[in-house]
Amino acid sequence: MKSTTTLKASIILAGMMTASISAYAQGLPGSGQKTITLSNDVGKNQFEWLSDAPVEKIKGTAETVKGKLTLDPQNSSSLRGTVVVAVSTMKTGNSTRDNHLRGADWLDAERYPVITFTVTSVSNTRVNGGRMTANVTGKFSLHGVEKTLTIPIELNYIPESDKTRERAPGDLVSITATFTISLKDFNISGSRGTIGSKVGETIKITAKLFGSTGA
Amino acid sequence: MNKKRVIALGALVLAIGVGIYWWASGASVWTMTEVPVETKDELFGTTSIQWEPGFRLGLEYAAPAAGGLLVIAGVLLWMVRRDRRRTAGTERPG
Numbered sequence: 001m002k003s004t005t006t007l008k009a010s011i012i013l014a015g016m017m018t019a020s021i022s023a024y025a026q027g028l029p030g031s032g033q034k035t036i037t038l039s040n041d042v043g044k045n046q047f048e049w050l051s052d053a054p055v056e057k058i059k060g061t062a063e064t065v066k067g068k069l070t071l072d073p074q075n076s077s078s079l080r081g082t083v084v085v086a087v088s089t090m091k092t093g094n095s096t097r098d099n100h101l102r103g104a105d106w107l108d109a110e111r112y113p114v115i116t117f118t119v120t121s122v123s124n125t126r127v128n129g130g131r132m133t134a135n136v137t138g139k140f141s142l143h144g145v146e147k148t149l150t151i152p153i154e155l156n157y158i159p160e161s162d163k164t165r166e167r168a169p170g171d172l173v174s175i176t177a178t179f180t181i182s183l184k185d186f187n188i189s190g191s192r193g194t195i196g197s198k199v200g201e202t203i204k205i206t207a208k209l210f211g212s213t214g215a
Numbered sequence: 216m217n218k219k220r221v222i223a224l225g226a227l228v229l230a231i232g233v234g235i236y237w238w239a240s241g242a243s244v245w246t247m248t249e250v251p252v253e254t255k256d257e258l259f260g261t262t263s264i265q266w267e268p269g270f271r272l273g274l275e276y277a278a279p280a281a282g283g284l285l286v287i288a289g290v291l292l293w294m295v296r297r298d299r300r301r302t303a304g305t306e307r308p309g
Contacts, residue, residue: 043256044263056244059251061264091266093247094273156259167258174259198244208261 027074028157029130030171036069036211038083041168043210047085047115051200058199060101062115063089065209069119071173073157076125076132083209085115105191107143116141117149117207130157136177145186153177160214170214177207219298223291230284237277246273 038045045065051058062085069081087109090101102109118139125134132155140149158164158172182202183195195201250269253262 043259043261044265046263048264059264061251061266091249093249093251093266093271094245095248097245158258163258172258174261176261208263210259 027076028071028127028132028155029159030073030157033070033072033078034171034213036071036081036173036213038065038067038069038209038211039168040210042172042212043167043174044208045210046208048206048208050204052204053196053198053200055198058092058097060090060092062086063091065207067209067211069173069175069211076127076134077122079122079134079136079155080119082116082118083207087113087115100191106188112143114141120148123150130159131155132157140181142181143186143188147181147185149179149181151177151179164212168212168214170212173209173211173213175207175209177209178204179207180204217295217298219291219295223288223295226284226288226291230281230288233272233277233281233284237272237274237281240271243271243273244275246276247271 047062047065049060049062051060064086065083066086067081067083069079069083071080072078087107088102090098090107090109092098092101101107104110116139118141119136120139121137123135123137125132134153134155135150136153137148137150139146141147154176156174160169160171164170164172180202183190183199184201189195190199248268248270249266250271251264252267254265255262
């Protein structure tokens with residue numbers, strides 16, 4: 001009696017493990033190397049950021065985000081490419097503050113007009129249907145300083161259909177990534193006494209990227 | 216009711232009103248002329264921020280406005296007390 005129960009439990013456990021391994025082992029829908037071009041036709045490409053300081057919380061965005069990525073859906077770790085953000089499109093809802101942000105004391109848009117992230121490797125990928133989570137490592141360049149960052153991402157891959165063609169031709173892809181950077185690490189000192197009181201020492205960034213394989 | 220007192224109380228009420236309006240607007244340090252509005256993408260289930268024209272009073276205007284009104288209220292109430300003391304002085308029984 002006891003051995004039958006144990007056998008049944010083992011079979012159920014083996015079945016569950018096989019199913020979960022299968023889920024993680026399968027690729028995204030589609031096959032072959034794809035080039036994903038970021039496009040606002042698919043969704044609003046945007047970097048949202050949040051500065052949380054004792055005096056105030058500042059929410060801002062970077063509105064112009066461009067880039068090209070390559071991916072073999074059957075090999076999730078093959079994701080590569082570069083994303084470029086225009087510093088001049090930073091917004092916080094106050095035009096005076098926006099101009100300060102782009103000025104020499106802060107991001108210095110004139111000297112460093114773009115922020116870039118170039119993917120160099122992908123690890124810890126998990127795929128479930130059209131959804132993939134992974135850690136993406138790459139070179140993040142801001143204010144003339146380049147750092148290697150590892151960022152957790154969630155990628156959603158939607159194969160082409162009548163519904164997706166309403167937005168853009170090809171398969172559609174969205175990528176969401178949230179990470180934190182320290183302003184000090186990128187030599188951003190701001191106006192005297194501002195960082196730490198009016199502007200947070202660290203900035204939380206959420207990248208929302210949308211593209212298609214049909215461009 | 217004394218005219219100065221009415222104006223003083225009016226200024227006080229306005230000062231409090233400015234403070235409440237500032238607090239209800241989000242208590243920002245800086246005035247915003249565009250406000251972030253979250254919109255949802257039904258296909259992907261994500262949200263994005265759209266900047267739309269709007270007004271949120273910041274402390275850089277609220278503080279001087281409320282402060283100025285409080286000063287006016289204070290000066291007027293001081294004048295009311297001064298006038299009352301003068302009147303009380305002239306009415307002292309001889």
